[in-house]
Amino acid sequence: MTEKPLPFVSVIVPVLNGMPTVQALLEGLRSQDYPADRWELIVVDNGSTDGTWEVLQQESEINSRMRVLHEQRKGPSAARNAGIEASRGEILAFIDSDCIPGPSWLRELVSAFEDRTVWAAGGLLKSAAPTTLTEAFAARQEILNQEDFFKERPYKPPFLLTANFAVRRAVFKRVGFFDETLRVGEDADFCWRILDAGGKLALVRKALVAHRHRSNLRSFARQMFLYGVGSATTFARHRELIGRSAWVDVTSYRCWIKALMKALLYPLIRRDPYLRREGMLELVRYSCFIAGRFVGSVRNKVVCI
Incomplete structure:
Protein backbone atom coordinates (compact mmCIF):
# COMPACT_ATOMS: atom_id res chain seq x y z
CA MET A 1 0.00 0.00 0.00
CA THR A 2 1.48 3.35 -1.08
CA GLU A 3 1.92 5.82 1.75
CA LYS A 4 0.07 9.11 1.21
CA PRO A 5 2.53 11.97 0.63
CA LEU A 6 2.73 14.76 3.14
CA PRO A 7 0.78 17.89 2.21
CA PHE A 8 2.62 20.58 0.28
CA VAL A 9 3.14 23.57 2.59
CA SER A 10 3.81 27.24 1.92
CA VAL A 11 5.71 28.94 4.74
CA ILE A 12 4.97 32.68 4.70
CA VAL A 13 7.06 35.27 6.56
CA PRO A 14 6.20 38.99 6.72
CA VAL A 15 9.22 41.17 7.48
CA LEU A 16 9.99 44.84 8.01
CA ASN A 17 13.52 45.93 8.96
CA GLY A 18 14.36 42.49 10.26
CA MET A 19 18.15 42.63 10.12
CA PRO A 20 18.68 41.85 13.83
CA THR A 21 16.77 38.54 13.57
CA VAL A 22 16.14 37.43 10.00
CA GLN A 23 19.43 35.52 9.59
CA ALA A 24 18.60 33.31 12.58
CA LEU A 25 15.11 32.74 11.20
CA LEU A 26 16.46 31.65 7.80
CA GLU A 27 18.97 29.33 9.43
CA GLY A 28 16.19 27.73 11.47
CA LEU A 29 14.07 27.25 8.36
CA ARG A 30 17.00 25.66 6.51
CA SER A 31 17.22 23.09 9.32
CA GLN A 32 13.62 21.84 9.03
CA ASP A 33 13.18 18.08 8.87
CA TYR A 34 10.06 18.34 6.69
CA PRO A 35 10.76 16.82 3.23
CA ALA A 36 12.50 19.44 1.10
CA ASP A 37 10.27 18.80 -1.93
CA ARG A 38 7.06 19.29 0.06
CA TRP A 39 7.35 22.93 1.07
CA GLU A 40 8.20 26.37 -0.22
CA LEU A 41 9.27 29.57 1.53
CA ILE A 42 7.77 32.97 0.70
CA VAL A 43 9.23 35.99 2.47
CA VAL A 44 7.31 39.24 1.98
CA ASP A 45 9.28 42.43 2.60
CA ASN A 46 7.06 45.33 3.66
CA GLY A 47 9.44 48.17 2.79
CA SER A 48 12.62 47.46 4.77
CA THR A 49 15.31 50.15 4.78
CA ASP A 50 17.95 48.42 6.93
CA GLY A 51 19.41 45.99 4.38
CA THR A 52 16.88 43.20 4.96
CA TRP A 53 15.79 43.19 1.32
CA GLU A 54 19.37 42.68 0.11
CA VAL A 55 19.95 39.82 2.55
CA LEU A 56 16.75 38.11 1.41
CA GLN A 57 17.73 38.48 -2.24
CA GLN A 58 21.10 36.87 -1.56
CA GLU A 59 19.48 33.99 0.31
CA SER A 60 16.94 33.37 -2.46
CA GLU A 61 19.77 33.00 -4.99
CA ILE A 62 21.12 29.96 -3.12
CA ASN A 63 17.79 28.59 -1.84
CA SER A 64 15.69 27.23 -4.69
CA ARG A 65 12.55 26.83 -2.59
CA MET A 66 12.58 30.49 -1.45
CA ARG A 67 10.84 33.43 -3.09
CA VAL A 68 11.07 37.05 -1.97
CA LEU A 69 8.23 39.48 -2.61
CA HIS A 70 7.90 43.20 -2.03
CA GLU A 71 4.56 44.48 -0.75
CA GLN A 72 3.86 48.21 -0.80
CA ARG A 73 0.65 48.00 1.22
CA LYS A 74 1.71 48.55 4.82
CA GLY A 75 1.12 46.21 7.73
CA PRO A 76 1.67 42.53 8.56
CA SER A 77 -1.79 41.55 7.31
CA ALA A 78 -1.09 43.04 3.87
CA ALA A 79 2.27 41.24 3.74
CA ARG A 80 0.73 37.91 4.77
CA ASN A 81 -2.09 38.33 2.25
CA ALA A 82 0.45 38.96 -0.53
CA GLY A 83 2.18 35.74 0.48
CA ILE A 84 -1.11 33.85 0.45
CA GLU A 85 -1.91 35.07 -3.06
CA ALA A 86 1.51 33.94 -4.33
CA SER A 87 1.54 30.58 -2.53
CA ARG A 88 0.92 27.08 -3.87
CA GLY A 89 0.51 25.11 -0.66
CA GLU A 90 -2.41 23.04 0.54
CA ILE A 91 -1.43 24.17 4.04
CA LEU A 92 -0.15 27.69 4.68
CA ALA A 93 2.16 28.14 7.67
CA PHE A 94 3.07 31.52 9.14
CA ILE A 95 6.03 32.55 11.26
CA ASP A 96 7.34 36.01 12.16
CA SER A 97 10.78 37.35 11.29
CA ASP A 98 11.74 37.65 14.99
CA CYS A 99 11.21 33.93 15.58
CA ILE A 100 13.50 30.92 15.29
CA PRO A 101 11.80 27.58 14.55
CA GLY A 102 12.95 24.32 16.04
CA PRO A 103 14.02 21.65 13.50
CA SER A 104 10.72 19.74 13.78
CA TRP A 105 8.53 22.88 13.85
CA LEU A 106 6.91 22.51 10.44
CA ARG A 107 6.41 18.75 10.67
CA GLU A 108 4.76 19.00 14.09
CA LEU A 109 2.58 21.95 13.09
CA VAL A 110 1.33 20.24 9.91
CA SER A 111 0.54 17.05 11.83
CA ALA A 112 -2.47 18.81 13.37
CA PHE A 113 -4.21 18.63 9.99
CA GLU A 114 -4.33 14.85 10.09
CA ASP A 115 -7.55 15.63 11.94
CA ARG A 116 -9.81 16.71 9.08
CA THR A 117 -11.99 18.76 11.43
CA VAL A 118 -9.10 21.16 12.18
CA TRP A 119 -9.19 24.38 10.16
CA ALA A 120 -6.17 26.10 11.73
CA ALA A 121 -3.45 25.26 14.24
CA GLY A 122 -0.81 27.04 16.26
CA GLY A 123 2.34 26.05 18.10
CA LEU A 124 4.04 27.37 21.21
CA LEU A 125 6.28 30.43 21.44
CA LYS A 126 9.20 30.19 23.83
CA SER A 127 11.33 33.19 24.72
CA ALA A 128 14.73 33.45 23.09
CA ALA A 129 17.62 34.03 25.49
CA PRO A 130 17.19 37.66 26.66
CA THR A 131 19.93 40.20 26.07
CA THR A 132 18.29 43.22 27.74
CA LEU A 133 16.30 43.90 30.90
CA THR A 134 13.14 44.51 28.87
CA GLU A 135 13.51 41.19 27.05
CA ALA A 136 14.10 39.39 30.36
CA PHE A 137 10.95 40.96 31.80
CA ALA A 138 8.81 39.97 28.78
CA ALA A 139 10.16 36.43 29.00
CA ARG A 140 9.48 36.21 32.73
CA GLN A 141 5.94 37.53 32.25
CA GLU A 142 5.31 35.16 29.30
CA ILE A 143 3.89 38.02 27.24
CA LEU A 144 3.21 35.81 24.19
CA ASN A 145 1.89 32.67 25.85
CA GLN A 146 0.08 30.75 23.12
CA GLU A 147 -1.47 28.37 25.65
CA ASP A 148 -2.95 31.34 27.50
CA PHE A 149 -4.40 32.87 24.32
CA PHE A 150 -5.90 29.48 23.42
CA LYS A 151 -7.93 29.47 26.65
CA GLU A 152 -11.45 30.80 26.46
CA ARG A 153 -12.09 33.87 28.64
CA PRO A 154 -15.33 35.70 29.52
CA TYR A 155 -14.40 38.54 27.15
CA LYS A 156 -12.75 36.52 24.37
CA PRO A 157 -12.97 33.14 22.65
CA PRO A 158 -9.72 31.22 22.08
CA PHE A 159 -7.36 32.33 19.33
CA LEU A 160 -3.83 31.63 18.10
CA LEU A 161 -0.97 34.00 17.33
CA THR A 162 0.17 34.18 13.71
CA ALA A 163 3.82 34.12 14.83
CA ASN A 164 3.41 30.32 14.89
CA PHE A 165 0.32 29.40 12.92
CA ALA A 166 -0.97 27.29 10.04
CA VAL A 167 -4.26 27.12 8.17
CA ARG A 168 -5.82 25.13 5.35
CA ARG A 169 -5.92 27.03 2.05
CA ALA A 170 -9.66 26.35 1.71
CA VAL A 171 -10.34 28.32 4.90
CA PHE A 172 -9.50 31.62 3.21
CA LYS A 173 -12.31 31.02 0.74
CA ARG A 174 -14.69 30.53 3.66
CA VAL A 175 -13.74 33.39 5.97
CA GLY A 176 -11.61 35.75 3.87
CA PHE A 177 -8.01 36.89 4.23
CA PHE A 178 -6.38 38.78 7.11
CA ASP A 179 -7.98 42.18 7.72
CA GLU A 180 -5.53 44.78 6.43
CA THR A 181 -7.15 47.57 8.45
CA LEU A 182 -5.87 45.94 11.64
CA ARG A 183 -2.23 46.50 12.63
CA VAL A 184 -2.66 44.36 15.75
CA GLY A 185 -5.32 41.83 16.72
CA GLU A 186 -5.60 40.52 13.17
CA ASP A 187 -4.84 37.01 14.39
CA ALA A 188 -7.70 37.06 16.93
CA ASP A 189 -10.05 38.52 14.31
CA PHE A 190 -9.14 35.79 11.79
CA CYS A 191 -9.47 32.97 14.33
CA TRP A 192 -12.83 34.26 15.55
CA ARG A 193 -14.12 34.35 11.98
CA ILE A 194 -13.11 30.68 11.77
CA LEU A 195 -15.01 29.87 14.96
CA ASP A 196 -18.01 31.90 13.81
CA ALA A 197 -18.06 29.80 10.61
CA GLY A 198 -18.08 26.58 12.64
CA GLY A 199 -14.38 25.80 12.26
CA LYS A 200 -12.02 24.23 14.77
CA LEU A 201 -8.67 25.45 16.12
CA ALA A 202 -5.91 23.20 17.48
CA LEU A 203 -2.89 23.84 19.70
CA VAL A 204 0.25 21.83 18.86
CA ARG A 205 2.54 21.92 21.87
CA LYS A 206 5.44 20.21 20.06
CA ALA A 207 5.56 22.83 17.30
CA LEU A 208 8.08 25.17 18.93
CA VAL A 209 9.59 28.49 17.95
CA ALA A 210 11.80 30.82 19.98
CA HIS A 211 10.63 34.43 19.94
CA ARG A 212 12.76 37.53 20.41
CA HIS A 213 10.89 40.09 22.54
CA ARG A 214 11.06 43.88 22.24
CA SER A 215 14.55 44.92 23.33
CA ASN A 216 13.89 48.39 24.78
CA LEU A 217 11.29 50.02 26.98
CA ARG A 218 9.93 52.37 24.33
CA SER A 219 9.13 49.64 21.81
CA PHE A 220 7.74 47.41 24.56
CA ALA A 221 5.44 50.18 25.81
CA ARG A 222 4.19 50.82 22.26
CA GLN A 223 3.55 47.10 21.80
CA MET A 224 1.45 46.95 24.99
CA PHE A 225 -0.52 50.05 23.94
CA LEU A 226 -1.28 48.53 20.53
CA TYR A 227 -2.33 45.27 22.19
CA GLY A 228 -4.85 47.26 24.20
CA VAL A 229 -6.18 49.03 21.10
CA GLY A 230 -6.43 45.69 19.28
Whole structure:
Protein backbone atom coordinates (compact mmCIF):
# COMPACT_ATOMS: atom_id res chain seq x y z
CA MET A 1 0.00 0.00 0.00
CA THR A 2 1.48 3.35 -1.08
CA GLU A 3 1.92 5.82 1.75
CA LYS A 4 0.07 9.11 1.21
CA PRO A 5 2.53 11.97 0.63
CA LEU A 6 2.73 14.76 3.14
CA PRO A 7 0.78 17.89 2.21
CA PHE A 8 2.62 20.58 0.28
CA VAL A 9 3.14 23.57 2.59
CA SER A 10 3.81 27.24 1.92
CA VAL A 11 5.71 28.94 4.74
CA ILE A 12 4.97 32.68 4.70
CA VAL A 13 7.06 35.27 6.56
CA PRO A 14 6.20 38.99 6.72
CA VAL A 15 9.22 41.17 7.48
CA LEU A 16 9.99 44.84 8.01
CA ASN A 17 13.52 45.93 8.96
CA GLY A 18 14.36 42.49 10.26
CA MET A 19 18.15 42.63 10.12
CA PRO A 20 18.68 41.85 13.83
CA THR A 21 16.77 38.54 13.57
CA VAL A 22 16.14 37.43 10.00
CA GLN A 23 19.43 35.52 9.59
CA ALA A 24 18.60 33.31 12.58
CA LEU A 25 15.11 32.74 11.20
CA LEU A 26 16.46 31.65 7.80
CA GLU A 27 18.97 29.33 9.43
CA GLY A 28 16.19 27.73 11.47
CA LEU A 29 14.07 27.25 8.36
CA ARG A 30 17.00 25.66 6.51
CA SER A 31 17.22 23.09 9.32
CA GLN A 32 13.62 21.84 9.03
CA ASP A 33 13.18 18.08 8.87
CA TYR A 34 10.06 18.34 6.69
CA PRO A 35 10.76 16.82 3.23
CA ALA A 36 12.50 19.44 1.10
CA ASP A 37 10.27 18.80 -1.93
CA ARG A 38 7.06 19.29 0.06
CA TRP A 39 7.35 22.93 1.07
CA GLU A 40 8.20 26.37 -0.22
CA LEU A 41 9.27 29.57 1.53
CA ILE A 42 7.77 32.97 0.70
CA VAL A 43 9.23 35.99 2.47
CA VAL A 44 7.31 39.24 1.98
CA ASP A 45 9.28 42.43 2.60
CA ASN A 46 7.06 45.33 3.66
CA GLY A 47 9.44 48.17 2.79
CA SER A 48 12.62 47.46 4.77
CA THR A 49 15.31 50.15 4.78
CA ASP A 50 17.95 48.42 6.93
CA GLY A 51 19.41 45.99 4.38
CA THR A 52 16.88 43.20 4.96
CA TRP A 53 15.79 43.19 1.32
CA GLU A 54 19.37 42.68 0.11
CA VAL A 55 19.95 39.82 2.55
CA LEU A 56 16.75 38.11 1.41
CA GLN A 57 17.73 38.48 -2.24
CA GLN A 58 21.10 36.87 -1.56
CA GLU A 59 19.48 33.99 0.31
CA SER A 60 16.94 33.37 -2.46
CA GLU A 61 19.77 33.00 -4.99
CA ILE A 62 21.12 29.96 -3.12
CA ASN A 63 17.79 28.59 -1.84
CA SER A 64 15.69 27.23 -4.69
CA ARG A 65 12.55 26.83 -2.59
CA MET A 66 12.58 30.49 -1.45
CA ARG A 67 10.84 33.43 -3.09
CA VAL A 68 11.07 37.05 -1.97
CA LEU A 69 8.23 39.48 -2.61
CA HIS A 70 7.90 43.20 -2.03
CA GLU A 71 4.56 44.48 -0.75
CA GLN A 72 3.86 48.21 -0.80
CA ARG A 73 0.65 48.00 1.22
CA LYS A 74 1.71 48.55 4.82
CA GLY A 75 1.12 46.21 7.73
CA PRO A 76 1.67 42.53 8.56
CA SER A 77 -1.79 41.55 7.31
CA ALA A 78 -1.09 43.04 3.87
CA ALA A 79 2.27 41.24 3.74
CA ARG A 80 0.73 37.91 4.77
CA ASN A 81 -2.09 38.33 2.25
CA ALA A 82 0.45 38.96 -0.53
CA GLY A 83 2.18 35.74 0.48
CA ILE A 84 -1.11 33.85 0.45
CA GLU A 85 -1.91 35.07 -3.06
CA ALA A 86 1.51 33.94 -4.33
CA SER A 87 1.54 30.58 -2.53
CA ARG A 88 0.92 27.08 -3.87
CA GLY A 89 0.51 25.11 -0.66
CA GLU A 90 -2.41 23.04 0.54
CA ILE A 91 -1.43 24.17 4.04
CA LEU A 92 -0.15 27.69 4.68
CA ALA A 93 2.16 28.14 7.67
CA PHE A 94 3.07 31.52 9.14
CA ILE A 95 6.03 32.55 11.26
CA ASP A 96 7.34 36.01 12.16
CA SER A 97 10.78 37.35 11.29
CA ASP A 98 11.74 37.65 14.99
CA CYS A 99 11.21 33.93 15.58
CA ILE A 100 13.50 30.92 15.29
CA PRO A 101 11.80 27.58 14.55
CA GLY A 102 12.95 24.32 16.04
CA PRO A 103 14.02 21.65 13.50
CA SER A 104 10.72 19.74 13.78
CA TRP A 105 8.53 22.88 13.85
CA LEU A 106 6.91 22.51 10.44
CA ARG A 107 6.41 18.75 10.67
CA GLU A 108 4.76 19.00 14.09
CA LEU A 109 2.58 21.95 13.09
CA VAL A 110 1.33 20.24 9.91
CA SER A 111 0.54 17.05 11.83
CA ALA A 112 -2.47 18.81 13.37
CA PHE A 113 -4.21 18.63 9.99
CA GLU A 114 -4.33 14.85 10.09
CA ASP A 115 -7.55 15.63 11.94
CA ARG A 116 -9.81 16.71 9.08
CA THR A 117 -11.99 18.76 11.43
CA VAL A 118 -9.10 21.16 12.18
CA TRP A 119 -9.19 24.38 10.16
CA ALA A 120 -6.17 26.10 11.73
CA ALA A 121 -3.45 25.26 14.24
CA GLY A 122 -0.81 27.04 16.26
CA GLY A 123 2.34 26.05 18.10
CA LEU A 124 4.04 27.37 21.21
CA LEU A 125 6.28 30.43 21.44
CA LYS A 126 9.20 30.19 23.83
CA SER A 127 11.33 33.19 24.72
CA ALA A 128 14.73 33.45 23.09
CA ALA A 129 17.62 34.03 25.49
CA PRO A 130 17.19 37.66 26.66
CA THR A 131 19.93 40.20 26.07
CA THR A 132 18.29 43.22 27.74
CA LEU A 133 16.30 43.90 30.90
CA THR A 134 13.14 44.51 28.87
CA GLU A 135 13.51 41.19 27.05
CA ALA A 136 14.10 39.39 30.36
CA PHE A 137 10.95 40.96 31.80
CA ALA A 138 8.81 39.97 28.78
CA ALA A 139 10.16 36.43 29.00
CA ARG A 140 9.48 36.21 32.73
CA GLN A 141 5.94 37.53 32.25
CA GLU A 142 5.31 35.16 29.30
CA ILE A 143 3.89 38.02 27.24
CA LEU A 144 3.21 35.81 24.19
CA ASN A 145 1.89 32.67 25.85
CA GLN A 146 0.08 30.75 23.12
CA GLU A 147 -1.47 28.37 25.65
CA ASP A 148 -2.95 31.34 27.50
CA PHE A 149 -4.40 32.87 24.32
CA PHE A 150 -5.90 29.48 23.42
CA LYS A 151 -7.93 29.47 26.65
CA GLU A 152 -11.45 30.80 26.46
CA ARG A 153 -12.09 33.87 28.64
CA PRO A 154 -15.33 35.70 29.52
CA TYR A 155 -14.40 38.54 27.15
CA LYS A 156 -12.75 36.52 24.37
CA PRO A 157 -12.97 33.14 22.65
CA PRO A 158 -9.72 31.22 22.08
CA PHE A 159 -7.36 32.33 19.33
CA LEU A 160 -3.83 31.63 18.10
CA LEU A 161 -0.97 34.00 17.33
CA THR A 162 0.17 34.18 13.71
CA ALA A 163 3.82 34.12 14.83
CA ASN A 164 3.41 30.32 14.89
CA PHE A 165 0.32 29.40 12.92
CA ALA A 166 -0.97 27.29 10.04
CA VAL A 167 -4.26 27.12 8.17
CA ARG A 168 -5.82 25.13 5.35
CA ARG A 169 -5.92 27.03 2.05
CA ALA A 170 -9.66 26.35 1.71
CA VAL A 171 -10.34 28.32 4.90
CA PHE A 172 -9.50 31.62 3.21
CA LYS A 173 -12.31 31.02 0.74
CA ARG A 174 -14.69 30.53 3.66
CA VAL A 175 -13.74 33.39 5.97
CA GLY A 176 -11.61 35.75 3.87
CA PHE A 177 -8.01 36.89 4.23
CA PHE A 178 -6.38 38.78 7.11
CA ASP A 179 -7.98 42.18 7.72
CA GLU A 180 -5.53 44.78 6.43
CA THR A 181 -7.15 47.57 8.45
CA LEU A 182 -5.87 45.94 11.64
CA ARG A 183 -2.23 46.50 12.63
CA VAL A 184 -2.66 44.36 15.75
CA GLY A 185 -5.32 41.83 16.72
CA GLU A 186 -5.60 40.52 13.17
CA ASP A 187 -4.84 37.01 14.39
CA ALA A 188 -7.70 37.06 16.93
CA ASP A 189 -10.05 38.52 14.31
CA PHE A 190 -9.14 35.79 11.79
CA CYS A 191 -9.47 32.97 14.33
CA TRP A 192 -12.83 34.26 15.55
CA ARG A 193 -14.12 34.35 11.98
CA ILE A 194 -13.11 30.68 11.77
CA LEU A 195 -15.01 29.87 14.96
CA ASP A 196 -18.01 31.90 13.81
CA ALA A 197 -18.06 29.80 10.61
CA GLY A 198 -18.08 26.58 12.64
CA GLY A 199 -14.38 25.80 12.26
CA LYS A 200 -12.02 24.23 14.77
CA LEU A 201 -8.67 25.45 16.12
CA ALA A 202 -5.91 23.20 17.48
CA LEU A 203 -2.89 23.84 19.70
CA VAL A 204 0.25 21.83 18.86
CA ARG A 205 2.54 21.92 21.87
CA LYS A 206 5.44 20.21 20.06
CA ALA A 207 5.56 22.83 17.30
CA LEU A 208 8.08 25.17 18.93
CA VAL A 209 9.59 28.49 17.95
CA ALA A 210 11.80 30.82 19.98
CA HIS A 211 10.63 34.43 19.94
CA ARG A 212 12.76 37.53 20.41
CA HIS A 213 10.89 40.09 22.54
CA ARG A 214 11.06 43.88 22.24
CA SER A 215 14.55 44.92 23.33
CA ASN A 216 13.89 48.39 24.78
CA LEU A 217 11.29 50.02 26.98
CA ARG A 218 9.93 52.37 24.33
CA SER A 219 9.13 49.64 21.81
CA PHE A 220 7.74 47.41 24.56
CA ALA A 221 5.44 50.18 25.81
CA ARG A 222 4.19 50.82 22.26
CA GLN A 223 3.55 47.10 21.80
CA MET A 224 1.45 46.95 24.99
CA PHE A 225 -0.52 50.05 23.94
CA LEU A 226 -1.28 48.53 20.53
CA TYR A 227 -2.33 45.27 22.19
CA GLY A 228 -4.85 47.26 24.20
CA VAL A 229 -6.18 49.03 21.10
CA GLY A 230 -6.43 45.69 19.28
CA SER A 231 -8.20 44.08 22.22
CA ALA A 232 -10.96 46.68 22.17
CA THR A 233 -11.21 46.66 18.37
CA THR A 234 -11.61 42.89 18.06
CA PHE A 235 -14.07 42.89 20.96
CA ALA A 236 -16.18 45.49 19.12
CA ARG A 237 -16.18 43.40 15.92
CA HIS A 238 -17.09 40.12 17.57
CA ARG A 239 -19.52 41.02 20.35
CA GLU A 240 -22.11 38.58 19.03
CA LEU A 241 -19.64 35.67 19.10
CA ILE A 242 -18.38 36.71 22.55
CA GLY A 243 -21.90 37.16 23.86
CA ARG A 244 -21.30 40.51 25.57
CA SER A 245 -22.08 44.08 24.59
CA ALA A 246 -19.55 45.56 27.05
CA TRP A 247 -16.63 44.39 29.17
CA VAL A 248 -14.83 45.85 32.17
CA ASP A 249 -11.67 43.85 32.81
CA VAL A 250 -11.29 44.05 36.58
CA THR A 251 -8.26 41.74 36.49
CA SER A 252 -6.18 44.26 34.54
CA TYR A 253 -6.87 46.96 37.13
CA ARG A 254 -5.93 44.63 39.96
CA CYS A 255 -2.67 43.89 38.15
CA TRP A 256 -2.09 47.64 37.68
CA ILE A 257 -2.55 48.29 41.42
CA LYS A 258 -0.21 45.41 42.26
CA ALA A 259 2.37 46.76 39.78
CA LEU A 260 2.15 50.23 41.32
CA MET A 261 2.85 48.84 44.79
CA LYS A 262 5.81 46.84 43.47
CA ALA A 263 7.16 49.89 41.62
CA LEU A 264 7.11 51.87 44.88
CA LEU A 265 8.37 49.17 47.25
CA TYR A 266 10.72 46.88 45.33
CA PRO A 267 13.52 49.48 44.89
CA LEU A 268 13.56 49.76 48.70
CA ILE A 269 13.36 46.10 49.72
CA ARG A 270 14.92 44.11 46.86
CA ARG A 271 18.63 43.65 46.24
CA ASP A 272 18.45 41.89 42.89
CA PRO A 273 18.87 44.52 40.11
CA TYR A 274 16.16 42.91 37.99
CA LEU A 275 13.61 42.65 40.81
CA ARG A 276 14.22 46.27 41.77
CA ARG A 277 12.95 47.28 38.31
CA GLU A 278 10.29 44.62 37.83
CA GLY A 279 7.51 46.69 39.39
CA MET A 280 8.24 49.64 37.12
CA LEU A 281 8.16 47.42 34.03
CA GLU A 282 4.88 45.84 35.15
CA LEU A 283 3.44 49.31 35.68
CA VAL A 284 4.44 50.27 32.13
CA ARG A 285 2.91 47.06 30.80
CA TYR A 286 -0.52 47.48 32.38
CA SER A 287 -0.67 51.27 32.08
CA CYS A 288 -0.05 51.13 28.34
CA PHE A 289 -2.39 48.20 27.80
CA ILE A 290 -5.24 49.87 29.72
CA ALA A 291 -4.61 53.17 27.91
CA GLY A 292 -4.77 51.33 24.58
CA ARG A 293 -8.08 49.77 25.54
CA PHE A 294 -9.54 53.19 26.35
CA VAL A 295 -8.37 54.53 22.99
CA GLY A 296 -9.72 51.46 21.18
CA SER A 297 -13.03 51.76 23.00
CA VAL A 298 -13.43 55.41 21.96
CA ARG A 299 -12.50 54.67 18.34
CA ASN A 300 -14.93 51.78 18.10
CA LYS A 301 -17.68 53.27 20.29
CA VAL A 302 -17.67 50.30 22.62
CA VAL A 303 -16.96 49.65 26.31
CA CYS A 304 -13.97 47.31 26.61
CA ILE A 305 -11.80 48.72 29.36
